[in-house]
Amino acid sequence: MVLIGMELTILIFDSYSLKDKRSVIKSILHKVKNQYNVSVAEVADMDTWNKAVLGVGIVGNNGVLCEKVLQKVIQFIESNYEVEVTEIEWYKY
Secondary structure, three states, X not given: OEEEEEEEEEEEOOOXXXXXXXXXXXXXXXXXXXXXXXXXXXXXXXXXXXXXXXXXEEEEOOHHHHHHHHHHHHXXXXXXXXXXXXXEEEEEO
């Protein structure tokens, strides 16, 4: 069994208030969870209006496949939202 997680630090370009940020983050969380069947949550910087830290995790039998799914999550977020992923921290168990 393989458990892989990552912390994504993202900058949200079209966010000028916490309400704007919540709207973008809520959409990201919902779509990523439904499309890729991973666990995802906002884990830090909840009071900063243009920055967020998302935690994404997946459990599976094949480590390479799990990493590919998480790479697809990163690509999905960057290509579908006005955000920039500034930092990625990986956790592998």
